Amino acid sequence: MRTTIIGLGLIGGSMAKDLRKSKIATELIGIDINEIHAKQAVEIGLVDRIESLENGIKNTDIVILAIPVDKELEILSTVLDQISENTTVIDLGSTKRVIIESVKNHPKRRNFIPAHPMSGTENSGPTAAQEDLFKGKIAILCDQEDSGPQHLALVEKMFQSLGMDIAYMTADEQDHSTAFVSHLPHAAAYALANAVQTKEDRNIIFDLASGGFRSTVRLAKSSSTMWHPIFQQNRDYVVESLNVYIKHLKHFRDCLKNEEDDKLKDLILNANKIRGILEGENPHFVKNEEKLVKLYTK
């Protein structure tokens, strides 16, 4: 099918690679306001050609928005205005409530599937695109009853072709859960990078940076263009998750400071349980839509 991708960075570019490989996309049209990225995307074969926004979304089967969530807000309504009756539109942003609210009364709301594939790296741009980025990961689809069943089926088929499992949630559930497992770790890494950089002799610190430090601080490399608007759009839940995290850090510090060493040991042992959970019986998703809806919808 004819596939149009708006935003040819890490996410849009990686999706282009896999959609072409799986033959889901037979024709790939790219749109990007960054002319250098647009040129690179054609040169490395991510898309077949570049079009303007206006031309690229006409007469296409699916439009995929893979741009920062503030930019999505700016153009989503226009995109829905201009597509043909049968075109499916999905967005891949990390926040969902604000995006959905912005088009809730749009006459083509049912053409739109709000999605969030839980995958990425700390790199950006078309040259950061990689095959199999989404394989084995979860794609969240939100408020699916507000989308047309044909559009939903097409998007499900597309994510499955990328090797993804699908989770169905309300936009509110997705924003709350994602605050804890994705937005909080980013905020924690940004703050850690800033905390360590205040230390007097940066050369000593960074010569000593071991694998553990590099791993913990990796997300602090993530681009502000993408992450600043995510924090803004999910402000309340990210603040909530930061409050929980700060409470736990203070408790850890106080146990250490007050020599409550038994309590400190318990905190470490409880944290260790993350190993069993991360390496255990995941995913809990059952690959059956009805059961999933039951699991993840109140």
Add this chain to the structure above:
Amino acid sequence: MRTTIIGLGLIGGSMAKDLRKSKIATELIGIDINEIHAKQAVEIGLVDRIESLENGIKNTDIVILAIPVDKELEILSTVLDQISENTTVIDLGSTKRVIIESVKNHPKRRNFIPAHPMSGTENSGPTAAQEDLFKGKIAILCDQEDSGPQHLALVEKMFQSLGMDIAYMTADEQDHSTAFVSHLPHAAAYALANAVQTKEDRNIIFDLASGGFRSTVRLAKSSSTMWHPIFQQNRDYVVESLNVYIKHLKHFRDCLKNEEDDKLKDLILNANKIRGILEGENPHFVKNEEKLVKLYTK
């Protein structure tokens, strides 16, 4: 040379592999109070044979302590009592002030080299041992003027054979720097794991756990046997680093909460600088002892 390793876990076992490969160790004697680990270490060929503490440190060229820092405190003085005049003893613990203080008046203090190779993984036990774990990493040697030059030279040669660069620091500098680049990231990961586990529906959280979350929380798998005593022995500096981190997290949260979005963006952009520093002109070490001493000693 005849090499005795006390503690056949991740660190001791990995060192055994590389010392044998580089032919620095021609005979490898293992000591471990955990009988299962001792048996495994012989079975997988990490060491040639197992000895009791008393027998294993007699008539050997070098004794390497690769055990949790509280266990080091318990036996280091006894080890120095029982070795022959020419044996070199090194410890590989992450904290240095308390260890050194415990043997400062020992008659064989000059046989002892307090060391800290900055490498590891979140796994433990002899089966976690891996080749080249130390390659390209930094080995810190502390208070080198209090060790005999022959012992120092032997240890330098040993770490260089593992592919490590050597940094010379006072015990105080090492404990302070290590608090920020190693102990703080561990504390941050433990607290993050605990914070996320308090969230109501753990299944949702962990199904959604993406690469970013896994990376940030990876260190929370690290064993309490090793880490609890590190926090205890470096209590003051870890509390200091936690205070700096909590201050930065609160500032991030407050900027977000109060919609000071320009400030929030600046925090992200400043954190992004970690990429340049981590991927830049490191290491700052010059491979010349004299210059290193200048760089890292006041």
